[in-house]
Amino acid sequence: MPELPEVETVRKGLEKLTNNFYIESIEVLKERSIASVGGSENFINNIKKSYLCTWERRGKYLIGSLHTKEKHSKGFLVVHLRMTGQFKLIEKQIPPCNHTRVRFIEKNGKELRFIDIRNFGQMWYVPATKTIPEIVSGIKRLGPEPFSSDFNSVYLKEYLKNKTRSIKSALLDQGTVAGVGNIYADETLFDAGINPKTKSRDLKISDLKKLCNSLIKILNISIGEGGTTFSDFRDLEGINGNYGGQAWVYRRGGKNCRKCGEKILREKICGRSTHWCPICQK
Ligand SMILES: [Zn+2]
Secondary structure (H helix, E strand, O other): OOOHHHHHHHHHHHHHHOOOEEEOEEEEOOHHHEOOOOHHHHHHHHHOOEEEEEEEEEOOEEEEEEEOOOOOEEEEEEEEOOOOEEEEEEOOOOOOOOOEEEEEEOOOOOEEEEEEOOOOOEEEEEOOOOOHHHHOHHHHOOOOOOOOOOOOHHHHHHHHOOOOOEHHHHHHOOOOOOOOOHHHHHHHHHHHOOOOOOEHHHOOHHHHHHHHHHHHHHHHHHHHOOOOOOOOOOOOOOOOOOHHHHOOOOOOOOOEOOOOOOEOEEEEEOOEEEEEOOOOOO
């Protein structure tokens, strides 16, 4: 599943390739892709004849701003890629593949295509008169962005103070910190030297400081590499990232730790495969 670095890579691609993209018409091929009230009919009627301008990211959500020609706001197009959602900018008219879910078409035939094999991806139309969390309830529940000043060891200590769940499970919870999934949770805990099974409330402030620094470090490295080669992630130009080549523990169960040589362990924690080094992570 795309996590923060992959979604950030897609955001950059969208901003570069669809700045001032005029949506002449929209075709929704799968009703399920549209999550906002009123379904595809409302979605199409409100978004067509708009310009796509800037793209922002909140957690794993992509937020495109919609404008009139005179730059008045027409609201937002919000997208969650879930497991396999991806955008492609189509320059020449190529018929849509079986997995094409939504087509945003410009006058000249240029098209922003949303392709989603597993079909869990979702899109919302948010009118200019509403706030995004009013329409997209998942955004309301998100914890702070890892790169924001709200995300720090003092915040984490307070948030986790009564939580007996493992730190791995807490990191996957989008209410703790936005945008972290399995890959970056495992890599961050390795970098911080924390055993993923540690009860959240037992972590000292010094551990939590390391955790914050490690998460930011790992996310920055991965964003620099354009995301990972894991899962089916592709950016808009069909290229996947290179972070996977450098992973310390993720998907390295049974292999030797790159730091100490011990065998990397792999076990399910709260239903997700977790990888860690028993020597480096106490
Ligand atoms: Zn090790």
